Amino acid sequence: MRVNKLHNRPLTYFGSFMLLGTLVAFFGxxxxxxxxxxxxxxxxxxxxxSAQEYLHLLQKKNSELEARISLMSGKLIDxxxxxxMVRNELGLFANNEILILTN
Numbered sequence: 001m002r003v004n005k006l007h008n009r010p011l012t013y014f015g016s017f018m019l020l021g022t023l024v025a026f027f028g029x030x031x032x033x034x035x036x037x038x039x040x041x042x043x044x045x046x047x048x049x050s051a052q053e054y055l056h057l058l059q060k061k062n063s064e065l066e067a068r069i070s071l072m073s074g075k076l077i078d079x080x081x082x083x084x085m086v087r088n089e090l091g092l093f094a095n096n097e098i099l100i101l102t103n
Contacts, residue, residue, distance in 0.1 A: 068081065072085075
């Protein structure tokens with residue numbers, strides 16, 4: 001009968017336990033402190049809240065822009081909106097206006 005020689009070598013057991021322990025320690029450490037680990041959960045929650053606030057601001061700005069577009073489209077164009085666009089985009093002003101430039 002042939003006896004398995006691995007049972008007779010204590011260094012083989014020690015080496016296999018060291019390898020297993022190293023793998024458990026490595027993956028355990030990264031599951032706690034890694035980029036998506038348990039300790040980083042608070043940071044991720046803060047990032048999500050920040051992104052949701054930013055999304056809310058973008059949606060608000062989008063609705064304001066849609067309202068401005070609706071004033072310019074269609075058969076009737078709002079005269080105030082047209083005048084504001086001419087002033088901003090083309091730099092045209094009336095003769096009786098005083099222009100104050102700030103840097």
